[in-house]
Amino acid sequence: MRFIYxxxxxxxxxxxxxxxxGRRDAxxxxxxxxxxGNVGLEPVVNNARRILELTGRQDIPVYSGAAxxxxxxxxxxxxxxxxxxxxxxxxxxxxxxxxxxxxxNEISRIARAEGKLHICATGPLTNLGLALLxxxxxxxxxxxxxxMGGAAFCPGNTTPLAEFNxxxxxxxxxxxxxxxxxxxxxGLDVTRQATVTEDMIRQVQAIDTPVAREAAHxxxxxxxxxxxxxxxxxIAWMLKPEIFKTVPAHVSIYTDSGPAAGQVIAAVSERHLxxxxxxxxxxxxxxxxxxxxxFVSALS
Numbered sequence: 001m002r003f004i005y006x007x008x009x010x011x012x013x014x015x016x017x018x019x020x021x022g023r024r025d026a027x028x029x030x031x032x033x034x035x036x037g038n039v040g041l042e043p044v045v046n047n048a049r050r051i052l053e054l055t056g057r058q059d060i061p062v063y064s065g066a067a068x069x070x071x072x073x074x075x076x077x078x079x080x081x082x083x084x085x086x087x088x089x090x091x092x093x094x095x096x097x098x099x100x101x102x103x104x105n106e107i108s109r110i111a112r113a114e115g116k117l118h119i120c121a122t123g124p125l126t127n128l129g130l131a132l133l134x135x136x137x138x139x140x141x142x143x144x145x146x147x148m149g150g151a152a153f154c155p156g157n158t159t160p161l162a163e164f165n166x167x168x169x170x171x172x173x174x175x176x177x178x179x180x181x182x183x184x185x186x187g188l189d190v191t192r193q194a195t196v197t198e199d200m201i202r203q204v205q206a207i208d209t210p211v212a213r214e215a216a217h218x219x220x221x222x223x224x225x226x227x228x229x230x231x232x233x234x235i236a237w238m239l240k241p242e243i244f245k246t247v248p249a250h251v252s253i254y255t256d257s258g259p260a261a262g263q264v265i266a267a268v269s270e271r272h273l274x275x276x277x278x279x280x281x282x283x284x285x286x287x288x289x290x291x292x293x294x295f296v297s298a299l300s
Contacts, residue, residue: 001028001118001238002117002118003027003030004030004031004033004120005020005031005032005033005120005122006034006065006107006119006121006122007032007034007035007048007121007122007123007231008037008038008044008122008124009044009047009051009086010037010039010044010047010122010123011081011082011085011222012228012231012232013038013047013048013231014047014086014214015219015231015232015295016148016231016235017029017032017048017051017052017055018055018298018299019232019294019295019298021052022300023298027238029057030110030114031060031061031062031063031106031110032048032060033062033063033107034123034127035066035103035126036066036068036075037075037124038081038123039081039083039084040067041066043085044085044123045062045064046093047084049062049098050089050091050092050094052096053091053094053095053096054091054211054214055211058096062098062099063106064103065127065130066126069126069171070126072169076164076167076168078164080222080225080226087217087222088221089214089217103127104131104134105131107119107131107138108134108135108138108141111138114141115141116143117141118143118144119142119146120145120234120235120238121145121147121148121149121176121234122165122231122234124169124173125147125149125165125166125172125175125176128172128175128176129172132179138179139180139181143182146186146234146238147176147183147185147186147234148231148233148234149163149164149165149166149173149186150163150173150185150264150282151187151189152249152266153284154188155188160259161260161262161263162261166263167262170254170263173262174252177252183251183280183281184246184281185264185280185281185282186233186234186237187264189284190244190283190284190285191230192228194228194229194230194232194291194292195229195288196223196227196229197292200219200292200295200296201216201219201220201223204216204219211299212300215299229295232295233286233291236291237283239294240294243286243290243294244283244285245283245284245286246281246283246284247281248278248280248281249267249279249280249281250273250280251265251280251282253265266282
């Protein structure tokens with residue numbers, strides 16, 4: 001599966017990258033597009049390149065994208081990832097250059113060149129929202145979106161109603177869910193089940209490679225604050241969808257200001273759909289043990 005990874009690294013984005021890059025037999029990451037989110041845009045693009053250099057994948061282009069939400073002068077930042085975004089990683093500063101072009105434009109260009117493209121997005125959806133505004137025909141060139149974000153049937157983690165990525169840029173999320181592109185949403189409903197365990201950390205440490213040592217650092221130092229493997233869940237879905245359960249839903253995003261901004265409104269019953277077709281598959285359950293085995297195996 002050839003795909004663009006749109007992200008805001010972020011420790012769990014970095015873990016998701018390691019999972020994807022460890023499974024080149026199944027996934028072909030053809031570009032990384034970056035958006036401000038967990039940390040600001042400069043550390044985000046640095047962290048994406050640090051992970052690619054760690055894994056010897058300097059051939060994958062990295063594009064810088066939106067530094068702020070569509071309708072706000074600045075976005076939220078997460079306190080979970082440390083000042084550098086990688087929980088105090090000792091990885092060196094990147095030497096590979098950023099590729100020319102804005103992420104939103106490059107998403108459109110690459111999708112059109114591919115004909116049909118899968119996109120995995122694990123940060124605020126600003127780049128995708130901008131790409132859809134700039135190129136109204138873009139949905140014709142995207143086969144599917146796999147998104148980590150939202151909280152359909154459970155409380156949020158940034159406000160009582162909203163998950164971080166959607167709370168940062170609810171307008172971008174609304175644009176994406178209104179696009180007509182087939183979407184699978186891996187939100188807090190399922191990512192809170194995919195937790196880091198001590199046994200998982202020991203298994204990763206036992207691999208004892210530079211990549212595994214960095215993964216262990218992230219699992220220990222980020223996982224002590226948030227033990228959920230949020231962003232790797234999106235990659236795991238692309239690799240092994242059979243370990244997840246999903247429900248078809250019509251998802252809309254609350255965009256007014258206040259504590260509900262970014263709230264997912266998921267209609268699943270016939271009465272609540274009110275004649276609307278589902279626009280999303282919402283993940284509700286995951287086999288957490290299978291998830292962890294998949295992650296450790298990829299690092300091996």
